Amino acid sequence: MRLEKLSIIIPLGPDEDQLGPLMNDLNRLGLAAEIIVVSCDDIVLTKSGKESICVIKSLQGRARQQNAGAKAASREFLWFLHADSRLSERVIAALEAAIKARPEALHYYHLKFRQDGPAGMAINEWGAWFRSEILKIPFGDQGFCLRRDIFHQIGGFPQDAPYGEDHLLVWQARQAGVKLRCTGASLPTSARKYAAHGWLALTVKYQWRWIRQALPEAYKLLLAWLNRG
Numbered sequence: 669m670r671l672e673k674l675s676i677i678i679p680l681g682p683d684e685d686q687l688g689p690l691m692n693d694l695n696r697l698g699l700a701a702e703i704i705v706v707s708c709d710d711i712v713l714t715k716s717g718k719e720s721i722c723v724i725k726s727l728q729g730r731a732r733q734q735n736a737g738a739k740a741a742s743r744e745f746l747w748f749l750h751a752d753s754r755l756s757e758r759v760i761a762a763l764e765a766a767i768k769a770r771p772e773a774l775h776y777y778h779l780k781f782r783q784d785g786p787a788g789m790a791i792n793e794w795g796a797w798f799r800s801e802i803l804k805i806p807f808g809d810q811g812f813c814l815r816r817d818i819f820h821q822i823g824g825f826p827q828d829a830p831y832g833e834d835h836l837l838v839w840q841a842r843q844a845g846v847k848l849r850c851t852g853a854s855l856p857t858s859a860r861k862y863a864a865h866g867w868l869a870l871t872v873k874y875q876w877r878w879i880r881q882a883l884p885e886a887y888k889l890l891l892a893w894l895n896r897g
């Protein structure tokens with residue numbers, strides 16, 4: 669049985685249309701994980717024979733939805749996936765190895781954009797690599813996985829933040845002394861937002877937001893490090 673200690677939590681935004689292919693991936697890979705889909709709308713999900721699929725409803729907002737999924741989870745580890753992520757044998761094998769080697773860490777993947785966006789996405793992939801590998805600040809589309817008890821100890825996703833709840837969770841983990849580890853594999857995700865809103869405009873917007881949000885969190889990290897020392 670593969671990943672039987674894992675609860676996979678998938679938040680769905682309004683009018684999300686990317687869940688079907690992800691569910692096909694999960695079914696094809698034959699995982700024993702618990703699958704929790706958290707929607708802000710009423711949805712009917714074909715289970716395809718997997719009794720471990722649970723659909724719950726939550727107030728809209730990715731932080732609220734992911735926290736609701738974590739509250740409903742019954743397994744030891746939580747894996748937060750965006751609906752537009754795509755899975756492969758390598759993605760699963762890398763997570764299995766990562767959990768076995770460092771069960772106390774917050775695990776994430778390299779970011780890989782699918783071929784549904786504009787030119788220039790290779791620059792974003794490099795930026796994500798630099799941000800996560802050098803600065804140790806991965807984002808939620810890199811597939812966070814961590815122990816359920818550690819997730820609750822660090823406070824879960826902050827629900828009062830207007831954006832960047834995944835970014836803030838990483839800072840909460842680091843401030844609590846939780847190590848971040850990359851699985852070494854790439855997790856494909858959609859670049860359709862960049863196609864819809866423009867590559868330059870969205871790239872600049874995201875860079876400005878995370879840097880502005882990171883500065884006070886870096887100061888808290890410094891204080892936490894000094895207190896532990």
